[in-house]
Structure formats: C-alpha cells, structure tokens
Amino acid sequence: MQKSVRLKSFELIAQDINSVDVSLLHALSIGxxxxxxPKDWDMLRRAGRGIVAVDGIGRVFGSAxxxxxGDDFATIGLVITSPRTxxxxxxxxLMEQVFEQCGxxxxxxxxxHAAYRLYVSLGFTKEAIVYQYQGDVAPKLPPLPELNGQLHELSNDNVEEINALDTRAFGTDRGKLLALLAEGASVCTLRRGDEIVGYSMCREFGRGHVVGPIVASNDQDAIHLTAVHLKDLAGRFARVDTREKGLFAEFLQQSRLAVSETVTTMSKGRRFLNRKNGEPAVYGLAGHAVS
Structure with missing residues (x-):
C-alpha cells in the first residue's frame, strides 16, 4: 500500500496517529x-487505532x-482532511490505509454529507440516518411516562455488568470501549427485578455533555434513561445522537434539544443494524466514530 501521496505542491506521509501531539489533532478538527x-482525542486514541497524513515539516493534513x-468488526471515524487537501x-x-489495517x-x-459519495465509491451502503440533537436543556423536562422498573447508578468499577446487554443491542462485544467511556462518566441502569434491561451514560464531550450510549427495549425506557441525566443538565449544553423518530425523538425536542445536523450510517460487508422488536437497541450513540 502506498504510504505517501503526492499533492500539487507537496507530499504527505502516513504516520501512526499516536506519533503526533494531540494539539495538532485538535487543530485539525477545529479546522x-x-x-x-484534546481530551476527546486522547480518549479516542486509547480506544482505537489510526493514521495521520503529515507533510515534511510535521504539519497534520488529515486523520482516519x-x-x-472483536476480531471481525470495526467502526471507522475521525476521517478528516484539511480544507486545503x-x-x-x-x-x-486515508481510507485505503485504514482498509489495509482492518483486513x-x-x-x-x-x-x-460531504463524504457520502466517497464512501459509496468505496463499497459502503446506506443503512439509516443519525439525528444529532443538541442545545441548552430546558429548565424543566416534559412529563415522563410511567417508569417500569428501578433506576440505579452504576459504579464505574462495575461497568462490566452492562456488557451482555450492550452486546445484544450493538451486535458485538465492545466491553473495552464501554470501560473507557465510563471513566469520568455517570452511568445509570434500569432494572426490572434482578435483571438490567437498559442503561445510559453521560460524559463531558465537545461543547458540553453527551448522553450516550443509551440502550433500551422501548421508547419509554429510553426516555427515563435519558431524562435521569438531562435533569441534572438544566440550562447547560447537551447532545444526543439517535436514529429514532418516535416518542423518544419527541421527548428530546420537548427538552429543547434540536436537530443540528444529520449523518448517514453505512456498512461494508455484513449489515450493521439488525434491530428486532422487543429486543434491546441502541437508542443513543456513544459517538459518531464508535457508534
């Protein structure tokens, strides 16, 4: 695989993403x-692998x-190219370098939207739309449906208790990622009897806080698992990324979170999304890169 690419006036070389200072990655995403x-980049570098496109004097012009x-599935994210390139x-x-590493x-x-045609040309197919809800949370949340079960805070030391449920919803084991996300996050579970039937996380990210992942079996459960975090963020900036359109989306809107943009979930190889009625599903994404 070609480890360098010649542009109009200079050459870019592929380097491991951990070889550059995080300030250069921060500047790339700001651009x-x-x-x-920088903290978000650091966490993502711990969670995954990647490359950067660097010129001869160490400037970063792209990342992926x-x-x-597990051994047979991966998500791709942080594919960024500077406006100049x-x-x-x-x-x-950059994507060709990632394909080589992913096997x-x-x-x-x-x-x-800007990258959609590129991914289609690389063999990815469309599966769903992700709606990015964000804004300053309402001082008072809308009325909630009746709670079926009990909400409990989960210690970060016990985050492995949600792994089996998350694997059913996500489709593969991402326990390592959940452990990293839980560091510094608040984690809430929904239990019916002795069984955990849903969970949610809330952590600092970007301009404020992101609520996600959110895993539940129905809209009512998902609303309670989201509200438990939003009520503590009244008047503060929060974000929820979701593929939902029904009651859950209405709750987000009534909480004064509005759709700021959309992205498209795509897959290459086996179909990624395989939701079944009554089964746990991912109501809120952990993030665009890790899904």
Missing part, C-alpha cells in the same frame, strides 16, 4: 468545525481512525 477537545470490536484525493488515500473485518461508519 473543519468539529467539537472534539478505526475501532476494533479535501479535493485532492487525501480522503480516499477482512466488516465495517461501519457514520458519513457526513
């Missing part, structure tokens, strides 16, 4: 209007990361 803080979940094939070259894994990603 395209993405909200990632992938996050292995966006029309010169850098994105395709035969099935893949999924969430595509921006």
């Amino acid at each position: 395209v209007g993405w909200p990632h803080r 990361m992938w996050f292995p979940h 966006q029309a010169q094939g850098t994105g395709r070259w 035969d894994r099935d893949l999924s990603l969430n595509s921006t």
